[in-house]
Amino acid sequence: MWELIRANKRDSILLMTLMAGVLLALGLIIGLAAFGPQGGLAGLGIAAAVSLVLTLISFSSGDQILLAASRAKPITHDVHPQLFNIVEEMKIAAGLPAMPKIYIINDAAPNAFATGLNPQSASIAVTAGLLGRLNRDELQGVVAHEMSHILHRDILYVTLAGVMLGGVVLLSQLFLRGMLHGSSRRYSSQRSGGGQAQLVIALIAILAAILAPLMAQLLYFALSRRREYLADAGAARLTRYPEGLANALEKIANDASPQLAAANKATAPMYIVNPFKKRGAMKVSDWTSTHPPISERIGILRGMSQGASYSDYAQAFAAVTHSSRNPLPAAAMTKEEVVIRQAQTPTAKQEKTQKQIHQIGDIMRKVNGFLFLTCLCGLKIKVPPDFKADSIRCPRCSRTLPLAPQQGQASVNR
DSSP states (O other), X not given: OHHHHHHHHHHHHHXXXXXXXXXXXXXXXXXXXXXXXXXXXXXXXXHHHHHHHHHHHHHHHHHHHHHHHTTEEEOOTTTOHHHHHHHXXXXXXXXXXXXXXEEEEOOSSOOEEEEXXXXXXXXXXXXXXXXXXXXXXXXXXXXHHHXXXXXXTHXXXXXXXXXXXXXXXXXXXXXXXXXXXXXXXXXXXXXXXXXXXXXXXHHHHHHHHHHHHHHHHHHHHTTHHHHHHHHHHHHHHHHSOHHHHHHHHHHHHHOOSOOOTTOOTTTGGXXXXXXXXXXXXXXXXXXXXXXXXXXXXXXXXXXXXXXSSHHHHHHHHHHHHOOSOOSSOGGGOOOOOOOOOOOOOOOHHHHHHHHHHTOHHHHHHHHTTOEEEEOTTSOEEEEOTTOOOSEEEOTTTOOEEEOOHHHHHHTXXX
C-alpha cells in the first residue's frame, strides 16, 4: 500500500507541474496577443504569480474552498448518528490517525465525496439524498469508498487539481470576456500597426484560451478512473461486503432525482459517481467522463465471490473487463484472505432510527438548524431556525411547548 501512496504523491506533484505549465503557456500567449512581443514576459510573470497563489491556496485551504463550492455544511452527531457511527467504524478499519469531518449537502441527488490534504485533516461529504435512499450496508460501502480515497492520498491529488483547474478556467474566461467587451478594438489597432503576425498571435491566444481548460480537464481526468477502481477495491476490503457498495452504486445510477445542483467541472471527479446526468451512464462511459462505467464497477464488485481482498478484486476485474491490465499496484497483490461477511440484519431499534433518518426532508431541515419537538399528544413539530418566539403552541392539543435550547434538545426527535 505504501507503493500506492508514493505513486499518488508523485502523481500529485506531476499534476501540479503540468497544470502550472498549462497556466504559464496560457499567460504567455495572452500576453503576446494583448501587448505584442514585449507583453510575453509580462503575461508569463502574471501567470507565474497566479500559479504560485493557487498553489499556496491549495495547500492552505483548498479543501474548504471545494466544500464551500459544493454547498456542504458541517453536522454534529445529533443530526445523523448512524452516519457518524459508520464513519468511525471505517476510520478504525482503515487505521486512519484522525476522524474525518462530516458534511451534508442539501440536495436530493444521492452522491458523496472526500477531500483534504492528508488523513489528519480529511473531510467526507454526503448528500441528503444519499442518506435517504441507502440502508446501512450500502451507506457503509460508500463511506468505505471515500475512506479508501483518504487512505490512498487521492484527496491530495483531487484537492490540488480542483483548485488549479479552477484557476485555468478563470484566467481563460477573463481573457475571452475581455475580448467580447471592447478589447477587440485594441487588438485591431495593434494588428494595423503590427501586421499579420499580431493577428495570428491574437487568434492563437483565443484558441489557447478555449483549449487550455480542456487540456487541464484532461490532465485532471487522466487518473480519476483508475483511482475509482482502487477505491472500490479498498471499500470491498474494508467492509468485507462488496455487495453493499454494488447496491449503493446501482441505486445512485438509477436515481431519478435532478442533477446535483452544486456540481461543476472542477468538483465532478471528487464524487463517487459522476454527478452530471447522462443518458445511458449506467452502461457506457465516454472519453470525457471522470468515472468508469457504473455497470462495470458493479459487475466487478458482484464478481468477488471468493473473497474481498485486493487480489480477489483484480481477478473479478479481469473477468469483467477482459483486460490484462491490473488497476491495483503490484505491492497490493499479496496473498491474504478476506472472507466476505453476511449482510447485516438491523435490530428493531435500528429499523426505527433508519425510518426516521431516511426522510430526506427531515435530514435537510436538521442541517439547516430546524428544531424537532415531540408534543405529549404525539405530534411532531419542526420549528424553523428563524422562529423568534420563546414557545410554540401545538396545533393538535394546544399545549404550549418551550423553545429554550436545553428543553428543546431534550425532546428532539431522533
